[in-house]
Amino acid sequence: MAIDCLLINPYFLRFDPTQKSKRSPYEPLGLMYIGKVLKNEGYRVSLLDCTFLSSVDEAKDIIKSLNPTAIGITSKITLTKNVAEFISFSKLLGSVTIIGGPDPSLRPERYLRLGADFVVIGEGEETIRELLPCVIKGDDPSNVKGLAFIKKNTIVYTPARPFIKDFDKLGAPDRSLIDVDKYRNTWLEDHGFAMATVMTSRGCPYSCNFCSNPIAPFGRRYTYRSSKNVVDELEEVVLKYGFDRIWFADDVFTINRERTIAICKEIIDRGLQFKWSCLTRADRVDEYLLKLMKKSGCEEIFYGLESGAQEILDAMNRNMKVEAMRRGMLMTKKAGIRIHTFVQVGYPGENYRTLIKTLEFMKEIMPDEFSFTISYPLPGTKLYDLVEFIDDPDSEWDSPSENRLLFKSDIPNTALRFFIKKTKIELALRRRYRKAKLPEKVFNRLSNVILKLLARSAGKYDWNKRSQIISRYLRYEQKTRFR
Ligand code: B12
């Protein structure tokens, strides 16, 4: 029998270059919330999660067998190729195609051009609740807020969908829609622990120029679930589904200090045993909070370090002082919580000196883990409008692990790549030769000279040749230092 709506997560773990060594699957929370609403409304709904499937063809066979009236697909910038393929297939079957997610919310036209019938802009729960009956009955959806669709060859945008105010009403996503066991077991097999994702708030009140979160899907606001509501979900995830790690995917988990305290206390009071990690800003933590977080199981905090140079943080509109980052990050380590920092290089204004400031800051903080990205302009952001592209902005996402500079800059891609490698080696050296200072000093001096030359001579050389020489040098350094 045909179903009313099939929701598709077009992400395939096996094709993700970042998942080659250890698999870390994350549940499609957005679709689990959308599915929950539709199930509550009494529709026949199913979620096709491609995460563990082996090919698009396998997914297509399943879609065909379900013969859905509507197909709802989630998308983000890295998934557009697969989404395009599923849109074409959906059209072939004669299903009505509805797209939602961060990227469609930022550029709905792109998906309409690919053949989607409707794009849901922003938060999807209320919009789909009103849209699906229109789709099934063939009614005009013009009164449904938060939509983009094509009418008489022009794109129609209905008024913006107001933000959901009562997030407690939504509560937890519907985990019965996915194969929870498969997620848990994959984590256990590859990591020795099982991690689940939970979202306790929506939106971010900050407005960093490179980030699309304050624009879509949840906007520049802050709506949160009560501590009881959150811990009810944690209890379910830990006790019913058997996960022992939680990753809070909130944009800035600790924005509301009182609520964070209440969540920690509720976890402790209920005696729930699990470890957790979250994303937040280093200026939104303090000693008391960190101690309590640690006591309730927090083992790692992911901080956006972005840059160690105040001028770059200001250019990003980070609303953050280097000093505040230093204080927050060191305090976190002191509380016994590991820190993982996200660092970006190549933001407009970056130069040799600002890179060195970032390196010095990182050496001072010595994060337990860190990851680098070369600044990438997401559509809809201020950064996107600011830069002059030298390459197709979409080409980057064909292979997200191969991050490279996409816009005109004073500093070449090779210098940024060199800096990333240099920093990785220097931090590793620092860890290894904490007492004997010499090897680090020697390496530091030599690599600084190279970096300076690279940064100064943007556009003057054939960088491909140069980068081969530099890579050879770095490989040599790595070999000799880590024998
Ligand atoms: C958790 C997370 C991850 C996890 C994976 C999560 C997953 N299952 O895919 C990890 C850590 C792996 C990850 C990686 C990356 N991520 Co990420 N990630 C997030 C984060 C923090 C939360 C996502 C989430 O669970 N949201 C909660 C759910 C409820 O929201 P949602 O999915 O958006 O769904 C709602 C609406 O969008 C809408 N909706 C969504 N789909 C649909 C479908 C239909 C039919 C309907 C009607 C509605 C609808 O309704 C839902 C409920 O309201 C977001 C930030 C954020 N605030 O969302 C970034 C975010 C999604 N990531 C982003 C990026 C850029 C990346 C990376 C490319 C980063 C990098 N440089 O490597 C990689 C890409 C990985 C890959 N291979 O695809 C961007 C995407 C930007 C864009 N324009 O697409 C975001 C928005 C952050 C940002 N602003 O930079 N990420």
Ligand code: SF4
């Ligand atoms: S980077 Fe973090 S703090 Fe800045 S706007 Fe995005 S989510 Fe908010």
